Amino acid sequence: xxxxxxxxxxxxxxxxxxxxxxxxxxxxxxxxxxxxxxxxxxxxxxxxxxxxxxxxxxxxxxxxxxxxxxxxxxxxxxxxxxxxxxxxxxxxxxxxxxxxxxxxxxxxxxxxxxxxxxxxxxxxxxxxxxxxxxxxxxxxxxx
Amino acid sequence: xxxxxxxxxxxxxxxxxxxxxxxxxxxxxxxxxxxxxxxxxxxxxxxxxxxxxxxxxxxxxxxxxxxxxxxxxxxxxxxxxxxxxxxxxxxxxxxxxxxxxxxxxxxxxxxxxxxxxxxxxxxxxxxxxxxxxxxxxxxxxxxxxxxxxxxxxxxxxxxxxxxxxxxxxxxxxxxxxxxxxxxxxxxxxxxxxxxxxxxxxxxxxxxxxxxxxxxxxxxxxxxxxxxxxxxxxxxxxxxxxxxxxxxxxxxxxxxxxxxxxxxxxxxxxxxxxxxxxxxxxxxxxxxxxxxxxxxxxxxxxxxxxxxxxxxxxxxxxxxxxxxxxxxxxxxxxxxxxxxxxxxxxxxxxxxxxxxxxxxxxxxxxxxxxxxxxxxxxxxxxxxxxxxxxxxxxxxxxxxxxxxxxxxxxxxxxxxxxxxxxxxxxxxxxxxxxxxxxxxxxxxxxxxxxxxxxxxxxxxxxxxxxxxxxxxxxxxxxxxxxxxxxxxxxxxxxxxxxxxxxxxxxxxxxxxxxxxxxxxxxxxxxxxxxxxxxxxxxxxxxxxxxxxxxxxxxxxxxxxxxxxxxxxxxxxxxxxxxxxxxxxxxxxxxxxxxxxxxxxxxxxxxxxxxxxxxxxxxxxxxxxxxxxxx
Numbered sequence: 001x002x003x004x005x006x007x008x009x010x011x012x013x014x015x016x017x018x019x020x021x022x023x024x025x026x027x028x029x030x031x032x033x034x035x036x037x038x039x040x041x042x043x044x045x046x047x048x049x050x051x052x053x054x055x056x057x058x059x060x061x062x063x064x065x066x067x068x069x070x071x072x073x074x075x076x077x078x079x080x081x082x083x084x085x086x087x088x089x090x091x092x093x094x095x096x097x098x099x100x101x102x103x104x105x106x107x108x109x110x111x112x113x114x115x116x117x118x119x120x121x122x123x124x125x126x127x128x129x130x131x132x133x134x135x136x137x138x139x140x141x142x143x
Numbered sequence: 144x145x146x147x148x149x150x151x152x153x154x155x156x157x158x159x160x161x162x163x164x165x166x167x168x169x170x171x172x173x174x175x176x177x178x179x180x181x182x183x184x185x186x187x188x189x190x191x192x193x194x195x196x197x198x199x200x201x202x203x204x205x206x207x208x209x210x211x212x213x214x215x216x217x218x219x220x221x222x223x224x225x226x227x228x229x230x231x232x233x234x235x236x237x238x239x240x241x242x243x244x245x246x247x248x249x250x251x252x253x254x255x256x257x258x259x260x261x262x263x264x265x266x267x268x269x270x271x272x273x274x275x276x277x278x279x280x281x282x283x284x285x286x287x288x289x290x291x292x293x294x295x296x297x298x299x300x301x302x303x304x305x306x307x308x309x310x311x312x313x314x315x316x317x318x319x320x321x322x323x324x325x326x327x328x329x330x331x332x333x334x335x336x337x338x339x340x341x342x343x344x345x346x347x348x349x350x351x352x353x354x355x356x357x358x359x360x361x362x363x364x365x366x367x368x369x370x371x372x373x374x375x376x377x378x379x380x381x382x383x384x385x386x387x388x389x390x391x392x393x394x395x396x397x398x399x400x401x402x403x404x405x406x407x408x409x410x411x412x413x414x415x416x417x418x419x420x421x422x423x424x425x426x427x428x429x430x431x432x433x434x435x436x437x438x439x440x441x442x443x444x445x446x447x448x449x450x451x452x453x454x455x456x457x458x459x460x461x462x463x464x465x466x467x468x469x470x471x472x473x474x475x476x477x478x479x480x481x482x483x484x485x486x487x488x489x490x491x492x493x494x495x496x497x498x499x500x501x502x503x504x505x506x507x508x509x510x511x512x513x514x515x516x517x518x519x520x521x522x523x524x525x526x527x528x529x530x531x532x533x534x535x536x537x538x539x540x541x542x543x544x545x546x547x548x549x550x551x552x553x554x555x556x557x558x559x560x561x562x563x564x565x566x567x568x569x570x571x572x573x574x575x576x577x578x579x580x581x582x583x584x585x586x587x588x589x590x591x592x593x594x595x596x597x598x599x600x601x602x603x604x605x606x607x608x609x610x611x612x613x614x615x616x617x618x619x620x621x622x623x624x625x626x627x628x629x630x631x632x633x634x635x636x637x638x639x640x641x642x643x644x645x646x647x648x649x650x651x652x653x654x655x656x657x658x659x660x661x662x663x664x665x666x667x668x669x670x671x672x673x674x675x676x677x678x679x680x681x682x683x684x685x686x687x688x689x690x691x692x693x694x695x696x697x698x699x700x701x702x703x704x705x706x707x708x709x710x711x712x713x714x715x716x717x718x719x720x721x722x723x724x725x726x727x728x729x730x731x732x733x734x735x736x737x738x739x740x741x742x743x744x745x746x747x748x749x750x751x752x753x754x755x756x757x758x759x760x761x762x763x764x765x766x767x768x769x770x771x772x
Contacts, residue, residue: 008536012599013250015532016370020257022523023377027264029522029669030379031634036267037274038639040656040683042664046278047337068309082758089312093284096292099307 046090053094055131056111060098069095070104074116087113110138148339151331152346154214156180159187161221165228166416171361171407177368178357178403182420184350185400188343188393189427192323193472195330199323200299207330254369256623258376263627265376267634269345269385275640277337279344279388287321287390288340289313294326295335302480316481318473320431321390340388347393348385351588352376354396358403359595362410362546371595374529379520380584390432391581397428397435399588401442402549405462406592409449409545415461421446422462426469434585436473437559439466445552449545497566507564510575511557518583522669533597541599549593553586638672640665643682643697643769651688653735655695655769658683663760673767675760678750682742682766686735695742696729697769702762705748711740721746721764 060069071091077083079102091113092100104110110125112118115134118127125138160183164172167179191214198209278284290313293301305315321343328339355375360368375381384392401424408417425442428435443466450459497503516524560582567574638645643655643665657665661680666673684693699707701721709717709730716730733740750761 011535012532015528015535016250016254016366018528019370019374019525019532020254022521022525022528023373024257024261024264025523026379026521026525027261027268027377027382030382030520031264031268032637032669033667034268034271034275034383035638035640035642035665035667036271036635038642038654040641040654040658040685041275041639042641042657044275044277046276046284050278068307089285092310092313093278093289093292096289097296097301097304099304099309101309 046093049087049090050094052131052133052135053091053111053113056135056137057095057098059129059131059137060095060109065098065109067109068099068101068107070107070110071100071102072104072110072112072117072120073114074112074120075114108140110140112136112138145332147331147333148328151328152342154218155187155191155327156184157187158190158214158217158221159183159185161218161225162186162190163420165221165224166420168411168414168416169228171411175357175361175407177353177360178407181350181353181357182400182404182424184346185354185393185396186420186423186427188324188346188350189320189397189424189430189469191327192320193430195294195327196319196323196472196476199294199297199301199326202298203295203330210327210330251364251366251369252619254366254373256619256626258369258373259623260626260630261373261377263630264634265382265385267631268379268382269348272383273338273341273386276387277341279337279340279386283340283344283388285312286314286317287388288325288337290315290317290319290322291325291329291340292335294319294322295329305480306482311482316433316477316483317390318430318432318435319476320427321388321393325388341386344388344392345385347396348381351392351396351399354399354403355588355591358399358406358592361407362543363595363598363600367595367598371591374525374591375588378587380518380580381587383520384581384584389581391585394428394432394435394438395585395588397424397431398438398585399592400424401428401438402552402589402592405442405446405449406545406549406596408461409453409455410543412453412455418446418459418461419465422465422467423469424465425462426466426473429470429473432585434556434560434582437563438556439470441552441555441559445548445555449548453544503565503571506571507561507575510564510579511561514575514579514583518580518587529594533594535599537599542596546596549589549596553590553593556586643672643674643766644695644771646693646771648691648693648771651686651691653687653691653693653771654683654685655771656683656685657681658741663762671768673765675765676744676746676750676763677761678763679743679745680763682744684733684735684740684742686737686740689735689737691735692732693735694730694732694772695769696727696772698725698767699728699764700725700767701746701764702751702753703748705746705764707764708745710743710745716742725767 071088073079073084073087073091076087088100088102091111095111100111101107105124109128110121112121113135117136121138124141126141127136128139129137131137160180163179163182163186167175172179194213194217195206195210198206198213201209276283278288290305293304297304304310305313324343325340328343329335332339352372352375356368356372359371381392401421404417404421404424408414408421411417421442425435425439428438443462446462447459450456450462516526519525560579564571564574564579641657643657645652645654647653657674658681661677663675663677666675682695684695686693699721700723702723704720704722707717707719707721707728708715709728711733716733717728719726719728730742744764744766746763748763750763752759753762
């Protein structure tokens with residue numbers, strides 16, 4: 001068999017072999033980058049916010065609240081900062097179909113997610129129900 | 144998995160498979176026995192999501208009954224029609240060119256073995272991804288799962304909820320296939336386990352694998368089918384997206400399904416069913432993501448061109464019928480319930496200025512080149528070898544009716560995406576960085592089909608293929624199982640999230656792990672692992688039994704010079720300086736008790752921002768390649 005004929009027959013199988021080696025190497029590399037979960041692994045932050053706010057969502061539904069609820073977070077950076085925005089989005093995911101409004105001043109009800117919100121809200125809002133981990137439900141004071 | 148969820152999954156697969164079988168030439172059921180379940184799963188998930196969306200306007204207590212009735216009737220009707228088809232004599236023989244016979248049995252067996260082992264690694268990696276983010280990536284929970292919760296938690300008034308201006312970022316205009324599929328399974332579960340959203344995503348991934356492998360096996364050979372499947376499942380981008388509950392993978396599945404159905408439809412002119420199915424898949428793509436609307440235009444144009452070239456204008460009617468039926472829910476959604484789309488409404492008068500802005504073309508072009516490789520997640524690029532494979536002899540004509548259409552579809556879609564970026568009202572850098580990788584992932588399965596069809600047809604075996612003995616099959620299965628067990632055990636020995644190092648010392652397993660909130664996430668490039676701290680931070684040494692003597696060492700550095708001190712229970716173990724170059728920290732031997740020993744790594748200076756970007760992390764010092772001896 002000529003060299004050309006040999007090369008012709010072996011070309012595609014050699015390419016497939018190279019693909020196999022490179023592909024498996026890529027997968028193995030990925031397995032070293034994406035680690036499994038063990039007893040020391042950090043918990044999922046989305047699930048954490050979900051757990052914290054589920055009782056608040058149930059409370060608002062039981063009270064028949066249908067309008068948007070103000071959102072206040074004072075210990076996660078300035079409003080609209082990256083950390084604050086991330087917490088707002090996660091909180092909204094947990095609270096849906098209750099809609100959270102960052103412009104809390106125009107809302108009847110307020111959800112505050114950390115203990116420091118009291119100083120900001122007590123002038124115009126009164127606490128209605130405290131929850132674990134500094135979460136609280138507030139309502140606008142009667143004029 | 145609850146019985147309700149299991150029923151919901153099986154029934155949706157059964158509905159889809161029955162529909163596909165009904166439209167498929169009976170003579171090809173066996174030959175296309177891998178493709179049909181893949182198409183069936185995709186079609187079933189798409190169609191049952193439409194049924195659920197229709198029933199979502201009912202109060203929740205009536206929804207399950209209504210959905211079950213409609214799906215039950217569909218299943219019954221399809222089953223009866225299928226039985227009639229199975230019993231009926233064929234009208235006329237439906238012929239299709241046979242695929243290439245398996246060229247060398249040994250190569251095919253070897254390819255199968257490689258794919259099985261790759262599937263083991265891919266499955267483990269995908270599961271780890273799910274464990275790390277059970278609710279999926281950012282878009283998964285902020286858009287798709289949020290919309291699924293709106294479906295599931297409301298009493299028929301979900302359009303009013305999504306119309307709130309405060310939810311504009313949740314993109315209420317996006318089509319509903321994925322959230323409706325997730326909400327439907329939650330309805331059957333009676334709860335919202337995060338695993339269901341990941342399961343829907345993984346189902347679409349599985350369907351994509353079956354479609355890619357099935358169509359190539361039908362059009363080429365089992366060997367090329369195994370190679371195509373291998374390229375797909377060894378794509379880290381695909382594997383990591385599989386459990387991630389985004390809509391890009393489902394969209395790619397419908398792209399591949401439309402392509403596969405059309406390819407086989409063009410090669411079986413007497414049968415119209417495959418082209419009807421191609422139209423259905425195309426319409427379901429539009430029901431999945433807005434990019435699906437672009438695909439409708441592109442793929443319809445390609446199918447019309449193909450019908451004209453092949454002189455089969457009437458076959459275009461079948462495609463149009465399937466497309467028209469599948470577009471109904473999308474049109475209703477866009478007209479009746481969807482808020483306006485942010486990209487389309489933001490174009491305005493600046494559109495033409497942006498089209499003629501050369502700097503935008505340069506930015507988009509370079510991003511396309513970067514992410515055409517970047518989306519794969521490859522450490523070692525496969526493109527050169529894939530190109531070499533296409534150039535293999537023999538160099539005679541390889542493509543039959545319509546087989547050359549898939550790569551042009553991919554090209555036209557890429558051109559469409561390019562145009563959207565060009566006229567986008569969003570910050571271009573942000574838009575490219577957040578979207579382009581996922582757009583390429585949508586096109587990957589169809590591109591792999593197109594690539595596989597360019598490969599040469601391998602020469603026929605000189606002798607007839609011998610019948611494979613049962614003993615050989617059993618030995619092959621046993622070998623696969625044995626190697627897979629070793630692979631799985633090796634993967635299980637890898638470090639887990641939060642672990643810096645792990646060793647078995649003096650017969651006991653010792654783990655060094657991160658503690659508290661003072662650490663950023665662990666990073667790895669596949670060769671080294673490192674973790675940056677936010678300031679003073681703790682490391683835990685955990686030993687299963689008392690008595691192990693351990694030495695912890697690691698390399699450290701900082702963005703600015705600082706002093707570092709390592710203590711345990713008030714006793715100093717190490718003190719030194721960390722600069723911009725690596726310094727090795729080697730602690731004295733410690734005798735560990737059973738349980739946890741805490742090491743505190745203190746620093747005298749605050750963390751420093753890693754860049755001028757306002758979202759940049761604040762970094763103190765790094766623990767790089769920790770070692771336990």
